[in-house]
Amino acid sequence: MRVLVIGAGPAGTRCATRLAARVPGAEVTLLGAEAALPYDRVRLSQLLTGESDIPGLITHELAALAAAGVRFRPGTAVAAIDRAARAVRTARGEVLAYDRLVLALGSSALRLPLPGGDLPGVLAYRDLDDVRAMLRLAAPGGRAVVIGGGLLGLEAAVGLAARGQRVTVVHALDWPMERQLDRVAGGLLAGRLGGRGIAFAMPAKTMAIEGTGQVEAVRLDDGRALPADLVVQAVGVRPNAALAAAAGLPVGRGIVVDDAMRTADPAIYAIGECAEHAGRTIGLVAPALQQAEVAVQSIAGEAAARWRPAADAAALKVSGTAVWSAGDIAGEAEAITLHDDDAEHYRRLFLREDRLVGCVLYGDTADAGYYLDLIGSGRPVAPIRHSLVFGAALQPVAA
Ligand SMILES: Cc1cc2nc3c(=O)[nH]c(=O)nc-3n(C[C@H](O)[C@H](O)[C@H](O)COP(=O)(O)OP(=O)(O)OC[C@H]3O[C@@H](n4cnc5c(N)ncnc54)[C@H](O)[C@@H]3O)c2cc1C
Structure with missing residues (x-):
């Protein structure tokens, strides 16, 4: 064959x-x-x-x-x-x-149909050639703008900052990674990345990319122009x-x-x-x-071969920043929240009909496997509800 x-x-x-x-x-x-x-x-x-x-x-x-x-x-x-x-x-x-x-x-990678979107220095983030192009353009002290504050955009921003770029992330919503994080966790993350020198223009929309023969700035809907030697579009x-x-x-x-x-x-x-x-x-x-x-x-001829989707789980791969999310965090649901301000630990569990359907962990992701298993199995959580938010360590062995 x-x-x-x-x-x-x-x-x-x-x-x-x-x-x-x-x-x-x-x-x-x-x-x-x-x-x-x-x-x-x-x-x-x-x-x-x-x-x-x-x-x-x-x-x-x-x-x-x-x-x-x-x-x-x-x-x-x-x-x-x-x-x-x-x-x-x-x-x-x-x-x-x-x-x-x-x-x-x-x-x-999608590219926004923006004026100036095809100027040299405007890149996507999908493959090895894209990273090679970013590294060629990312001279220390240069300015980079990342359009899109999703998971990929943030990883691009952190990478470029690590290469000595002054980075601004332009994001259309009020907090980054809104598909994986709720507002509180997103706000904590933006604060943490801000501490590493990554600026956020948020909420903001990009209207145009400007430059003569090479990208020079990103124009926002509020009229601001963000100077840029390099623009990464991470918009889906x-x-x-x-x-x-x-x-x-x-x-x-x-x-x-x-x-x-x-x-x-x-x-x-x-x-x-x-x-x-x-x-x-x-x-x-x-x-x-x-x-x-x-x-x-x-x-191979196995008639029983079947793919069944499981709950999605995603983590931000940025050292020193533990962020993890799984399942459905957007639909109607009851929520249980634990927030330790000083330690910058936050977790929010989303429950529907006595089942865990989604989860956001910020700062401490040690219980990610435990919660993912609960979401995947669809086990009723009523018997452990009072201690669920504290994670696996506080559960009876049989739970
Ligand atoms: C920077 C980055 C970070 C990521 N981080 C994570 C993460 O932390 N966790 C996670 O789960 N996922 C992550 N992802 C997503 C993950 O990489 C993708 O889900 C995964 O690569 C999908 O695999 P795939 O084989 O379906 O497609 P791809 O990896 O896109 O591979 C498809 C390949 O097909 C080739 N191809 C396309 N058309 C043709 C053609 N006509 N002829 C021949 N070849 C062709 C393409 O060139 C490509 O090499 C990340 C993605 C990126 C870009």
Whole structure:
């Protein structure tokens, strides 16, 4: 069986190596548009701060892939899928046949359609080339503006500050990371990052990026111009679904798949951030890897292969700042809060119908696993409600 896996991010690489191990006689080829060996995208933030170097990010060397039975071709973007011929065409015009095709195309960073948005010095934050470009431009003492105060924007801001940049984060809402944090935790985080020299323009909207031949400033809706030698847009992502749409596969926000991660064409699977399952796309690495495993099982002929979404959990990877959040923190819910002002510890639990549905931890995240387990299991929490906010240590062993 010839299996082509397109996209050498975490989902595609996991899928290719597991397939080669699981399916005897499978000829597995992994095609990646990026020139690099498969690397840990999640750790790009450590590369930016200087806590890691590029070799430290590589997850699979060429020899290891070959030994695992995977033929890896970097710098090979796929331009079209011919479903009738069961073949793909690469951007260089090469035609490669498949019996099973796995699309692991990830997402692309969104760019706001702003005047000046394509000036040199305006960057996205998605891949190794983006970080290389930031490091080239980030001369110590320079000024950087990060548009977007979500998780990625804050990690970019901290990384650039670590490189000696004077950084301002422009965020449209009243507090950063509003998808993961409530107002109190977001305010604490903004204060902590402010102490490290990162300024916030918040709430504020970017109206234009200004400069002559190179970015010079970011213009806000209140009229202010923030001087900038470098602008990073961290305003969200769009699943890469165009290749599948052009091949006539159903596409919503992502490539539509069933529980086994199969598209409408039984020979074609989609996994990771490019896939849309039950109307939802994912944005984290853990579910992307689980989806890869499910696709492998299905291709290996296991009829029971099913992907079931679990509660999302996200942590900010900034040393000295413990921030973690999981589940639903936005819907109607009862809340239990613990706030130790002096220690800068804060936690808020969200309960619905006697179940823990969401959680925000700031300052002390040691109980993250405990709460994630409670959210995932949906166990009733009434018997331990009085002590729930104090975490695992205060619970009876059976709880
Ligand atoms: C800086 C940063 C920090 C992050 N931190 C975290 C974190 O702490 N925790 C977490 O869970 N998630 C984090 N994420 C998100 C996480 O990286 C993604 O969820 C994960 O990478 C998704 O994996 P994927 O394989 O689906 O897609 P991707 O990693 O995007 O990989 C897709 C690959 O497919 C390639 N491709 C696309 N089109 C083609 C084509 N036509 N032909 C060939 N190749 C193609 C792309 O070049 C890319 O290399 C972070 C992301 C970034 C950018």
